[in-house]
Amino acid sequence: MTTTTDPWPLPRVVVAAPASGHGKTTIATGLLAALRRRGLTVSPHKVGPDYIDPGYHALAAGRPGRNLDPFLVGVERIAGLLRHGASVPTLADIAVVEGVMGLHDGAVGRRDYASTAHVARLIEAPVLLVLDTTAQGRSAAALTLGMAAFDPAVRIGGVILNRVGSPRHETLLRDALAEVGVPVLGAVTRAAEVAAPARHLGLVPVAERAPESLAIVTALAELVEATVDLAAVLDLARTAAPLTTPAWDPVTAVGGPAGAERPVVALAGGPAFTFSYAETAELLTAAGADVLTVDPLRDPALPAGTRAVVIGGGFPEAYAQALAGNTTLRAELADFDGPIVAECAGLLYLGRSLDDVPMCGRLDLTARMTGRLTLGYREAVAVTDSPVARAGEPVRGHEFHRTTTDPGHGDRPAWRWNDAEHGFVSGRVHASYLHTHWAGHPEAARRLVEACR
Structure with missing residues (x-):
């Protein structure tokens, strides 16, 4: 074998x-x-x-x-x-x-x-x-x-x-x-x-x-x-040549567990938040976390013992009313004092409202659907230290959305690309439209687990 x-x-x-x-x-x-x-x-x-x-x-x-x-x-x-x-x-x-x-x-x-x-x-x-x-x-x-x-x-x-x-x-x-x-x-x-x-x-x-x-x-x-x-x-x-490159290994990528304690990291899932790469959970696990899924449509609370939350992309606009109806989870996220990483749909969910429907209110922004598709690869640089990035570090990502936020970025932006600032770093929250693949920068998983401690 x-x-x-x-x-x-x-x-x-x-x-x-x-x-x-x-x-x-x-x-x-x-x-x-x-x-x-x-x-x-x-x-x-x-x-x-x-x-x-x-x-x-x-x-x-x-x-x-x-x-x-x-x-x-x-x-x-x-x-x-x-x-x-x-x-x-x-x-x-x-x-x-x-x-x-x-x-x-x-x-x-x-x-x-x-x-x-x-x-x-x-x-x-x-x-x-x-x-x-x-x-x-x-x-x-x-x-x-x-x-x-x-x-x-x-x-x-x-x-x-x-x-x-x-x-x-x-x-x-x-x-x-x-x-x-x-x-x-x-x-x-x-x-x-x-x-x-x-x-x-x-x-x-x-x-x-x-x-x-x-x-x-x-x-x-x-x-x-x-x-x-x-x-x-x-x-x-069967005509393909043998693969000679060793398999990518998440444990090697993050350098092994960041400590003996295994903090719980809640990863948003369910119909409203379907955008997540399989390697994200693997890297967090390799860094020493216990990764549990939370469905913001149905789960009234974060998993017991949650120390950090990752909310990826998806289609919150299709589920805005149902997300708004889960008031207990929205309130918990509004007050959660651990690190939160949010991409695209996660950014919208953490704001005050989406198309005038109330969201979590963790970030002071409003969002709305537009008729314009924003799409493409981005070469970004971190502007502000956060639980997953250090100011000045480069990262590659991808944008894919038809929404906009007001304001377009916070006083402490997350990223800069195309000569403009984007996203929000507020306390221990890092949120933006940028989708990233953590296999390309696995230090994000390790830092997030370390930030839990």
Whole structure:
């Protein structure tokens, strides 16, 4: 049996597309569920900072969906994080990695950095290209050939045709792909598509629609079983080179437990706060905390003995009235004297109100929905010392919201980026719109646990 440092011939495949909207999530989620139904242990991964797709992946695979984002965590950690995810809680038989945007689309102004192609190179995995063939014939072959030739270091090992119009259309497409030597591993007709409900920031998270989401994943598994050559996909995944990078280890990342005492850290969860990377809880645990989940929609109080609180992102605007109705927890958070770290939705929840609906009132700000989407990677510098950062330290993060706060930042801002100050540090509270991945700066987990003491 392989260890976390031995070379590991982990079968793996990257599901990519020429652009967003071609059906990557449909195919990736269906593949995960279909392979699991065959008795395989499948490890699900997502390129980029997305929180929602990994929820569907986790439901399909039966283990946490994890992100591979070079911008947020650093190029040097990607292969190790893949290996870690494919090893926990048990060794996987195959890893399926869903890409982001178009295959070669990277961070703005950085060529293909943090793109699907970049990650495919870092993990040395073949690519399975999903093509929306609506209104396309032989041009689909030209598109595939161009995608492959654009970066010869990225190996496109097969194509899945999506939204095929008819048997004749499928034959035309297969013949064209044969001309350029790229095998077709599946064909999905337009009528067979399965759709998940969406909202302004993407798909509706699994936690918000658990029964419906399970039905969607089951339907996707059946769709892939009926339209994709799973044996051929497995054969393609087995062509990946052995992983030689050691697995990322949260204990090593934080330097081990920060002390003998194990303080309780409450991590917000439930339908309103679904945005959290799996590594956050792992790092806090490795630093010596006992991590317990609190659902602000339903739990009347923090877990007994809570010494710190982490509130990630999500959709509080969809649950504002229900969050407001949990008056006992709001009052406890307003008076809580331990460190609190809040990102995006957590920031809104700690304010006085969201669209005039009362929130916790811990921070002197009001928030409202807008029609403007704020989206993108950020290179930030900490402005103020806090439980998770020291002034002057750089960190990379991601913004993704349609809300705004008044004021836009506090007298003691959390971050500075793009020549402007952002966020709030108030007492032991650190809150901002910036989503961060703590695998990229694990000192945040260690500091938070130390601050509990």
